[in-house]
Amino acid sequence: MILSNLPRRVGPTSDGRIPVLARNFLMLWYSLDVKPAPAIRSARSLVRWRRQFETGLEPIDQQHRELFEALARLAADLEAGAPRGQVDEGLAALARHLIKHCQTEETLMKEAGFADRIVHANQHQDLVLQVRDLQHRRTKGQELGLEAVASVGEWLDHHICESDLAMAGYLKTLRTV
Numbered sequence: 319m320i321l322s323n324l325p326r327r328v329g330p331t332s333d334g335r336i337p338v339l340a341r342n343f344l345m346l347w348y349s350l351d352v353k354p355a356p357a358i359r360s361a362r363s364l365v366r367w368r369r370q371f372e373t374g375l376e377p378i379d380q381q382h383r384e385l386f387e388a389l390a391r392l393a394a395d396l397e398a399g400a401p402r403g404q405v406d407e408g409l410a411a412l413a414r415h416l417i418k419h420c421q422t423e424e425t426l427m428k429e430a431g432f433a434d435r436i437v438h439a440n441q442h443q444d445l446v447l448q449v450r451d452l453q454h455r456r457t458k459g460q461e462l463g464l465e466a467v468a469s470v471g472e473w474l475d476h477h478i479c480e481s482d483l484a485m486a487g488y489l490k491t492l493r494t495v
C-alpha cells in the first residue's frame with residue numbers, strides 16, 4: 319500500500335469514528351508480525367560495520383570492514399541453515415582476517431613505539447582465543463550459535479571504539495600510516 323494514497327486525516331473524524339480505510343490499514347499493520355526474533359535482530363545489529371568505527375587510517379579501516387563482512391556472512395549462513403562445511407569455512411575465514419588484522423595493528427604499534435601496545439595486543443589475543451575456541455568446539459561436533467557470532471561483533475565494536483581509535487589517534491600524530 320502506498321502511504322501517500324492514505325487519507326491525510328487518519329485520526330478520528332469529528333464524530334469520533336476512525337475512517338474505514340485508515341482503520342483497515344491499522345488492522346492490517348498490527349496483524350503483521352514484522353519484527354524478527356530478538357536474538358537474530360541482536361546478531362545482525364552487532365555484526366554491522368558502523369561509521370563510528372572509522373579510524374581515518376585506510377589500511378586499518380579496510381581490515382575492519384573485512385572483519386565485519388566476514389561476521390555478517392557467517393551470521394547469514396547460520397540464519398539460512400547453511401551446510402556445516404560452509405559454516406566451518408566462514409569461521410576459518412573470520413579467524414584468518416582477525417589474525418592478519420591483529421598482526422597489522424601490532425606491527426604498526428611496535429614501529430611507532432605506542433605505549434599501550436602490550437595491553438592492546440593482549441586484547442587481540444583474547445579475541446583470537448575466543449574464535450579459536452569456537453573452531454575447536456566445532457571439531458567436537460558442537461553447533462555454532464548466532465549469539466556467539468554476535469558476541470564476537472560486540473567485542474570488536476567495543477575494542478575498535480576504545481582501543482583502536484586511541485591507537486589510531488597516536489599513529490596519526492606521527493603520520494606513519
Ligand SMILES: [Fe+2]
Nearest residue numbers: 423477481482
Ligand atoms: Fe586492535
Ligand SMILES: [Fe+2]
Nearest residue numbers: 419423478482
Ligand atoms: Fe582493529
